[in-house]
Amino acid sequence: MLIKRSPNGIDLPFSSEITPREIFESRRTFIKQLAVGSIAGAGLLDQAWAQSGNAKLAARLNPAWSAMEKQTAYKDATTYNNFYEFGTDKSDPAHYAGTLKPRPWTVSIEGEVKKPFTLDIDSLLKLAPLEERVYRLRCVEGWSMVIPWIGYSFSEIIKKAEPTGNAKYVEFVSLADKKQMPGVGSRVLDWPYVEGLRMDEANHPLALLTLGMYGEVLPNQNGAPVRIIVPWKYGFKSAKSIVKIRFVKDMPRTAWNLAAPSEYGFYSNVNPDVDHPRWSQATERRIGEDGFFTRKRKTLMFNGYSDVASLYTGMDLRKNF
Known part of the structure; x- marks a missing residue:
C-alpha cells in the first residue's frame, strides 16, 4: 500500500x-x-452484490485469541478470495457467488460419534456464545490477511457429538451443487471439496467454527453460511460452505492433497522453512500493503500461533508438510 x-x-x-x-x-x-x-x-x-446487505451478527471480542494488527479492509477481504466452486480467479467468488443460497442450510455431524445430529444454521448460531477473533490468514500462494472472524471453538461441536475412541480425524465436506456453484462443473478438483484435521488439532481452542466476519454473517464468497478457520495452517485447510462433518478413523483424502500430493500435504502448517515446489514460503504479501516499494513480511512459523507447537512434538514437519 x-x-x-x-x-x-x-x-x-x-x-x-x-x-x-x-x-x-x-x-x-x-x-x-x-x-x-x-x-x-x-x-x-454483479450477482454477489445484487442481494441486500448482510445481517448483523453480534459477538464478544476474545482478546486472548485476537491479533493486535491492522485489519484487512472489508472490501479486500470480500473481493480477493479462493473459492474454486465459483471460479479459479481471485475475483470470481465475489462476482458469481450470488447464486449460493445460504438458507435454508443444515450441517450433519456423523461417523464415529455417540450422538450424531443435524443442525440448521440458526441452531448452529445458538450452540455456543459467539466470539469475535481477529485471526491472520496465510494462503499458500504467498498472501495474507487479518480478518475479524465470528464463531466459537470447534471443540463445542466435538463435545456435543461425543466421539468414540475410533475417531482419530475430523472430515469437513463442502457443498457441491452445480446449480448454485458454477465451478463445480470444472475438473480442477474432485468434488465435493473435502478437508480434514487430526482430532487434537480440531479440539484446539484456536480452531474456529466460523459463522461471520466484520460484525456480519459470512458473505457468500467467504464461505457462507458456515466454515472452519484453522489460522496456523494455509488457507485451503479452512473448508467453506460446510454441509457435513464426519468423525473418522482414517486420515481423510483431502481435495488438494488428492489433486497435487507433492505440493499440498495433509498437515499444511504454515512453515517458512518448507517451500512450495514452485515458490518460496519464507515471505508473504499482506493484502492492502501493495505499494511498489513495500517490503514483503517474513512468514512466521505456524503463522505466529506458537500455542499449537506442542501438537507436533517429535514430528518431522518437513516430511509431514
Missing part, C-alpha cells in the same frame, strides 16, 4: 481508507440501485 506524506513528514492515509462504513455502504446501495435500473437486463450486474 502506498503511503502519502504531508510536508511535515507525517504519514497520512488515503481518503478511501478513512471513509466511514455507513457512507461506503450507502454508496454501494446507490450503485446497486442504479445498476438494477440500467444494466441488470443485460446480465452485467
Whole structure:
C-alpha cells in the first residue's frame, strides 16, 4: 500500500481508507440501485452484490485469541478470495457467488460419534456464545490477511457429538451443487471439496467454527453460511460452505492433497522453512500493503500461533508438510 506524506513528514492515509462504513455502504446501495435500473437486463450486474446487505451478527471480542494488527479492509477481504466452486480467479467468488443460497442450510455431524445430529444454521448460531477473533490468514500462494472472524471453538461441536475412541480425524465436506456453484462443473478438483484435521488439532481452542466476519454473517464468497478457520495452517485447510462433518478413523483424502500430493500435504502448517515446489514460503504479501516499494513480511512459523507447537512434538514437519 502506498503511503502519502504531508510536508511535515507525517504519514497520512488515503481518503478511501478513512471513509466511514455507513457512507461506503450507502454508496454501494446507490450503485446497486442504479445498476438494477440500467444494466441488470443485460446480465452485467454483479450477482454477489445484487442481494441486500448482510445481517448483523453480534459477538464478544476474545482478546486472548485476537491479533493486535491492522485489519484487512472489508472490501479486500470480500473481493480477493479462493473459492474454486465459483471460479479459479481471485475475483470470481465475489462476482458469481450470488447464486449460493445460504438458507435454508443444515450441517450433519456423523461417523464415529455417540450422538450424531443435524443442525440448521440458526441452531448452529445458538450452540455456543459467539466470539469475535481477529485471526491472520496465510494462503499458500504467498498472501495474507487479518480478518475479524465470528464463531466459537470447534471443540463445542466435538463435545456435543461425543466421539468414540475410533475417531482419530475430523472430515469437513463442502457443498457441491452445480446449480448454485458454477465451478463445480470444472475438473480442477474432485468434488465435493473435502478437508480434514487430526482430532487434537480440531479440539484446539484456536480452531474456529466460523459463522461471520466484520460484525456480519459470512458473505457468500467467504464461505457462507458456515466454515472452519484453522489460522496456523494455509488457507485451503479452512473448508467453506460446510454441509457435513464426519468423525473418522482414517486420515481423510483431502481435495488438494488428492489433486497435487507433492505440493499440498495433509498437515499444511504454515512453515517458512518448507517451500512450495514452485515458490518460496519464507515471505508473504499482506493484502492492502501493495505499494511498489513495500517490503514483503517474513512468514512466521505456524503463522505466529506458537500455542499449537506442542501438537507436533517429535514430528518431522518437513516430511509431514
